[in-house]
Every structure is written in C-alpha cells, then in structure tokens.
Amino acid sequence: MSLIESLPRIRGLRLPQASGLIQWIVPLAILLIWQAACVAGLVPARVLPAPSDVAAAGWKLLLSGELARNIWVSFWRASTGFVIGGGIGFAFGLVNGLSQLGSKLTDTTLQMVRNIPHLALIPLVILWFGIDETAKLFLVALGVFFPIYLNTLHGIRTVDPQLIEMGRIYGMTDGELFRRIILPGALPSIFVGLRFALGIMWLTLIVAETIAASSGLGYMAMQAREFMQIDVVVLSILIYALLGKLADSASGALERLTLSWHPAFQKH
C-alpha cells in the first residue's frame, strides 16, 4: 500500500500465511502488557483500568443497549457529515479542476477559508445551531470538505496532458475524456484526500460530541467522566480507535479495487 511496501520484498522476511494476522501482534501484545501491569498493581486502577475491566464495562453497556445506540448515533453523524462535506468538496474539486472560470471564481475564497481551523468555529456553530444534530453535521462536513476538495483539484490538474492530447487525437468526446482519462488519472490523489478526510471526520466528531451533545460516543465519555467511570472513558477511546481503523480498512479495500492497474497494487 505504501511506497515501501510496494518495493520488492527481501527474501526470507515474507510471511505469506500470517500476513493478515501479523498486523494484530503489536496491539495484542500491548493489551497483554497492560493487563499484566494492572494485575501486578504497577498501574493504579484510578489512572488506567485493566483491559478486563474495560471489557466488563463494555459488556454491561452492551447489554443495556446504551453502547449500540451511542455508536450508531456517532456513526450516523460521521457518515452523513462525510457524505455531505465530501460530496460538496468533490464537486468543487471537479468544477475548479476542469474549468478555468470556476477556479478563478472560487479557488481564492476557498483557500482563505481553508486556513481557518474549522474547530475554531465551534462557538459560532453552537450559537447558530445550538447543540442539535445540525451543528455536528456542519462541523464534520466542513472538516472533510477541504482534504477532498484539494486532492480532487490536485489530481485533475496533474493528469498527464500527453494522455489528454492522445484522447483528443483518437476522437474522444469531453464526456469520454473525463470518464476514461481525467477521472481515473485523478483517482489516486482523490484517495489520498479520502484518507485524510476520514481522519479529520473522527477528530471533528469527537471534539463536537465532547463539547456539545446529548448522545454519541463523545457524550458517553464525558458523562462517564462526571461519574468517575474511568473504564467507560477508556472504552470509548478504544472504540474510536477501532472505528478509525475500520474506516481506513474500508478505504484501503476500495483503493485496491479501483486502482488495481497501479503498479503499487499489483501482486508480485
């Protein structure tokens, strides 16, 4: 996936059967060491509860239905905000990448807005929308807009002009040129934007839910803090980590599916 991985592998370092599991060795080892440290009394439970306690807290919340409801609320906010912000960013990227006029009209404005940290808008957003769903969706959408916009724009601008000339010589219409040359050429860059956007999506959501929410994972963590339920706090942090990994794997799978032509994704 990365540049290093795409390089020819050194013989003897390859573990073909275990390659799917090998990535989980380090997280598992950390869990075991953590558990051992807690059981041995090296870490006080007030500071960091043992993984087994966290799991027990998770099981309790799962039985009460609270966990599933909060995860669902957070997931819904994240994905809806992502679709809205990513969709608008992609559309602006396409228009400004393909049209000089569009680029002249809006690019400067967008570049100025980009330099405002979107989390700085939280006070304003709370004044506008209160703490209802719109506020969270707005922040997530704003956060994912820019990585998608910038990378779509960059991807389209850097499509090899020689290929576009070739397409014109062979009589491609504008639609065919876009579908067969410009979009596939921009795709690797669009995926970079997608991955950045996924990271920003979780970050924004956590902050928004921690500050102003009455449901969701962030709210659950804040609520637990007030009641000194440190195991629930740690649980929600771990769930964020898992959800982030899930989103990254999904985009990785999509990447492998659509970029199978790319030398970096070809099986050796």
Next chain:
Amino acid sequence: MQEALRFLLPDAEPVDRADFIEQARLARRNSQTPSRGLALTIRALRKSFGDNEVLRGIDLHIPAGQFVAIVGRSGCGKSTLLRLIAGLETIDAGTIGFGENTRPEDVRVMFQEPRLLPWARVLSNVEVGLGRDRASADAQARADKALGEVGLDDKRGQWPAVLSGGQKQRVALARALVSDPRVLAFDEPLGALDALTRISMQRLLERVWRDQAFTAILVTHDVSEAVALADRVLVIEAGRIAHDVTVDIPRPRRRGSADLAALEGSILRHLLQSGDDPSEL
C-alpha cells in the same frame, strides 16, 4: 571496400546475388500495387510560436503510400511540421491537403512516449484507437487483430505497467493501426528505446507499412534509421526543406550495407555543414 565494411559490421549478413535480385524484384512488384494511402500536398506552410517563426514556407508533395523521413537538428521545425500534418496545431498560413473524403480515423500519430492509459488493459488501450467505431460490435475483434500484427496477442489482458518499453511502443503502434489509417505520422517513435529494440521495431514498422500500404511520415534524429526505412529523406533547416533526397535502394535493405552507409554519410554532411556551431550536434 565491401569486404572491409562487412568485417566492421558483423550484423550485415551477406546475401547471395541471386537472392538479392529476387528480393529486389519482389520489392518492385510490391511497390506497383495500388496504395490505400493518401497523397499529401502542402503549400506555403508557415507556423510561429510567439516571435519564433518555426516553419518558414514549406512546399511538399507526398505521393500516396510513400515512406518519407524528416530529419534535421533539434529545433529545426520537423516535429512542428508533423504536428501540423496530424492536426495537433493550428496552421498560421498555407494549406495541407489530403484529398477528398478524409475521415479523422484516416490520420494517426505515434509519439516517442507510448501514451497508453495505465488504468486500461492492453486490449482496451488498442480499442481506443478505433475512434468513433469504439462502440461497434467488432471493436474487440479488430483490436485483437491489430495486437496480432505487432506480435502481442498474448499480452491482451495485461496492464501496461508490466510491459517493457518496446512492448508498450508496440501496443501504441497497434492502437494507431487498428483504425486502418491511410496516413501514419511517427514522431521519434523509437527515440526512447535501446539499440536492439530499435532495430526490431524498425523492421516491424517497415513490415506493417508494406502490408497495410499507408503513407508514412517519420520524424527522426537518427539518419541511419531514416535511410534504412524511407523512400525519401527530407532535411529541414531553419524552417525550410533544405534537401530532398530519394533513397533509391531496393528493399529489403541490409543494415550497414555500403549504399546505405554512403547515403547516410552524405545526408550527415549536409546536416553538419548547415550548422554554424559544430558543438550543437
């Protein structure tokens, strides 16, 4: 002299006299078959980029089916002439005429870079060359046939990234051939290939030109390539045709034969004389 050349150039295989005459006869008979190619007439063609006048009045007639090579120093305007013929640049003044009923698919270009779509398999890259016929039912069969002509039938399902430089260029040739063009313009098509691949690609170009009888226009910086392939070599200097040399050597031509070497030498002398600064070469 012959002996010495043969000694110096080991790849120049000796050919029997009888065999040679037979092949010459064959070549002459081939040249008499009516060509599918288009004749090309250029009159008073001019082209400038900004203040830089690249072509300063080109007058040229290329008969149907002729193989013309255009040589010259870098910046002499040879690539611009080719791009104008292929319709890739707009004409400032003058005319380029192909005769009646020319379809866009009749004129094809092959570049120094293969310009294959990395995200399309070899076969669909060749199908791109069909132009408006891409959607027709026999598109795939035609693309397959063109791949066969360049000897790459077995690579139809591959990604371009796994092909060698010479193979990519052969796919580009198949893409140019698939629409049965009547004029094929080559812009340094072999410039980026290694010496051995060049030689086999030159043979391939000559073969498809003879089989398909299109009009071929080859821009090259390699004079030996020009005399080995072309019926006629045009030397361009400072935006004008300075020399128009007929290559009257029967085909198949032997690389490194004395006639070719002599002709190559005289064209190189023209090129060298024209330059004020010999270090430019």
